[in-house]
Every structure is written in C-alpha cells, then in structure tokens.
Amino acid sequence: MLLKTIFPRFNLRGSILNIDDRRHEVKYMCNKCGKLRVMFSLCDLKTEDLASKGYIEITDIHNCVESKLTPITLYVDASYSVRSQFPIEVEKTKTTEPLPGLDIPLPIKVKMGNREIEKIKGFRGKNIRSIKISDKLRQTNFILDISNKGNELSSTSKMSLVTVSMRINKKVSEENAKKWLEIIASTIETRVMLDETVLSHLLVYLEGKIGEKPEEYEKIEVEFLLSNSHLISNESLLTNFEENKSKIFPDWTKVEHSYAAKIIQNCSASKHKTLWEVYETVKDKQTLTEFLSLIRELRKQEVIKVEKMEFFTLSDPQTK
Numbered sequence: 001m002l003l004k005t006i007f008p009r010f011n012l013r014g015s016i017l018n019i020d021d022r023r024h025e026v027k028y029m030c031n032k033c034g035k036l037r038v039m040f041s042l043c044d045l046k047t048e049d050l051a052s053k054g055y056i057e058i059t060d061i062h063n064c065v066e067s068k069l070t071p072i073t074l075y076v077d078a079s080y081s082v083r084s085q086f087p088i089e090v091e092k093t094k095t096t097e098p099l100p101g102l103d104i105p106l107p108i109k110v111k112m113g114n115r116e117i118e119k120i121k122g123f124r125g126k127n128i129r130s131i132k133i134s135d136k137l138r139q140t141n142f143i144l145d146i147s148n149k150g151n152e153l154s155s156t157s158k159m160s161l162v163t164v165s166m167r168i169n170k171k172v173s174e175e176n177a178k179k180w181l182e183i184i185a186s187t188i189e190t191r192v193m194l195d196e197t198v199l200s201h202l203l204v205y206l207e208g209k210i211g212e213k214p215e216e217y218e219k220i221e222v223e224f225l226l227s228n229s230h231l232i233s234n235e236s237l238l239t240n241f242e243e244n245k246s247k248i249f250p251d252w253t254k255v256e257h258s259y260a261a262k263i264i265q266n267c268s269a270s271k272h273k274t275l276w277e278v279y280e281t282v283k284d285k286q287t288l289t290e291f292l293s294l295i296r297e298l299r300k301q302e303v304i305k306v307e308k309m310e311f312f313t314l315s316d317p318q319t320k
C-alpha cells in the first residue's frame, strides 16, 4: 500500500518511546480466581481522594471464577499499591426490594453519594435538560439538573451497575437519544475511573448529537472521552507528518494540518498529556467534536497513540 511506504506504521508500544519508566504500575492478584492483573498508567493518580482519605478507588472488571464477569473495587495508596480488594456482587445490586413472604435474603443496599456535574461553556442545556448517572461502581450519582421540562429516558448497562437517566427536549428523537444512553451506560461500566469533569465535556459533546443516530465512529469518541486517555506521539512522527501530511490527509485544510501538528507536538512522550490537557491547547480554535475527529484520524494513521487506562491479565492460574 502506498500510504505505508510513505508513512510506515510505527510500533508505539514501548519500542520507540522510552516511557515505561514513567508509568505507574497497579498490580494485584484477584482473591477469588487467582489471576494476576495489571494496569500501566501514565495518569497521575494523585487526586483529592488520595489527599483526604489516603487512598483512591478504582475498578477492574474481568472474567473471574466460572468465567463470570466480575467487577472488583481496588483501594490503591499513594505508592500505587493495592491495599485491599472487594468484589462487587452484581446480582445483589439488581434487586431493590425483597419479595414479601418469600425467604429471599435482603439485597445489599449500595449507599450512593451525590456529585454535581459542572455546567461548562459550550453546554447550553437546550436539548439535554437534566442528566443523572447512577454509578454503583463508584457508589455515586453524577447529576446535572437544569430544568424539569422535557421527556424522560433512561438506560441501564449490561451488568446493571450503571443507569443513565436524562430529560430531553420534546423535539429530540427519543429513539436516537436512547441509543446514546445505552452507549454511555455501557462505556462507563467498563471504566477504571470516572470523574465529573469528564462528564461536563461529555455533555458538551452530546448536546448537538443526542437527536441523531450514533455512528460507529462516535462510539469510539465516547470511549476516548470517558477513558481518561493519554495521547502519545514523538518527534520523528511529527517530522514524518510535516513532510507527508498532504499525502496522508489530502482532504484536510491547511488549518486542520496546523491544528494536527500542534496536537502531535503536545503528545510528545516527555509530556505524556491526557486528552483533556491536549484539548486545552487548541480548544479556543476548535470545537470538541472537531478535535476528536482529528484525534481519531491521527490515531488511525498511527501518528498518535491513544492509551486508555485498563487492566490486563499477566497470568492466569486456571489455564496453566
């Protein structure tokens, strides 16, 4: 393929980027199935929670005993050690009320705290009037309530751990909006971490799209948005881009080429910035949707790598 000869595909994982020493490793052995699971994060986990409580909570979902998908809450300290782990019992969080007269054990009530999603510039609340994300993994309801007018919709994720409810403008197609809610609920359910600042940006992104049927590429963009992703590139990829941009991205305008160059510069391995930090550098000139579309294209051509926070299985005693 011509493209490949002009612009060879680079193996971004490890080889050309000597950044592994900067990654934080979170490793634990599951108490139930014995799998050794690991996450390499470029993300600094020094959050408010760590300062106030001395630990942060993150979530790993894996095929556990009897190949059952099991979410596990991990308590991680400042040195990235897992201090304790608690499996979340999916079945028990499903039932809310015991059936009278039957000998059914009382379900565990998950105590939910509330956190407000900040309304940021770019979100007008015209199509989306309110949103509530009930996230049992984080034991938190993320809420933004602008108006009590409109149609109410909700969708629950596969494991029933995340429910997204929304009130939308009556003019917006409920059928399409519902599809978006399904995507958001299922994406949040598989996230290691979630914070409300990301949700503020998600609302900006959704406002103009909620009435349209979601496309496949938009599912990828939602994944980028909610994954606390890091963007990685380097000098040689930038040089290659500068030399071959009109061949690799012939449909782009000059302005798009220059934004893309700025994005790649900001993704250099030494900076290891998150998607949001890179967006900050171009947001005055680009909408979030335009930015994500550039990121998607740059990733497709392997000019940048989008690395999300996720766990991998290092070893599996069941298969030995």
Ligand SMILES: [Zn+2]
Pocket: 030, 031, 032, 033, 034, 035, 062, 063, 064, 065, 070
């Ligand atoms: Zn397990």
